[in-house]
Amino acid sequence: MSCSTGSESEIGTGISTDVVLNPATASESGSEVTLPKMVFDNIEYDFGEIAQGEKVVHAFKFKNEGENTLIISDVSAKCGCTVTEWPKIPIEPGASSEIEVVFSSEGKTGHQVKVITVITNSMPNTTVLKISGDVLTPTID
Numbered sequence: 001m002s003c004s005t006g007s008e009s010e011i012g013t014g015i016s017t018d019v020v021l022n023p024a025t026a027s028e029s030g031s032e033v034t035l036p037k038m039v040f041d042n043i044e045y046d047f048g049e050i051a052q053g054e055k056v057v058h059a060f061k062f063k064n065e066g067e068n069t070l071i072i073s074d075v076s077a078k079c080g081c082t083v084t085e086w087p088k089i090p091i092e093p094g095a096s097s098e099i100e101v102v103f104s105s106e107g108k109t110g111h112q113v114k115v116i117t118v119i120t121n122s123m124p125n126t127t128v129l130k131i132s133g134d135v136l137t138p139t140i141d
Helices: none
Strands: 038-040 042-053 055-064 073-076 082-086 096-104 110-120 126-136
Touching: 038 126, 042 055, 055 126, 073 082, 073 096, 082 110, 096 110, 096 126
Parallel strands: 042 126
Antiparallel strands: 038 055, 055 096, 073 110, 082 096, 110 126
16 A cells, blocks of 8 residues: 555565564474564554654564564564664563654644564564554644
């Protein structure tokens, strides 16, 4: 969907990267693979109502509750109006961090839903975060 529609219901191309990036592979030793586990406090954030032109900043907090180091390989949004910042260093088991999302409402109107896709070395390797809310346009008297 276009960035200007305000609604993003499609995620990716429909091809799951789980098959390609699955860290659990066949092992001759028969030992179990221990994986990282990315657990978010919340995966959705409703910013309510904002005036057109305002920016919304939200931090999605997470913890690695797995038994191995978590590596975030990509965090992306489909729209250029949504920018992300994430830790580029490995997250050790038991450690916490956050993914910052900035939504710019410049030129937007009405209800907005923005999808952020997080790719990691955990299973499943894709987590979808969402921010949503309403952008109010100024009224002209």
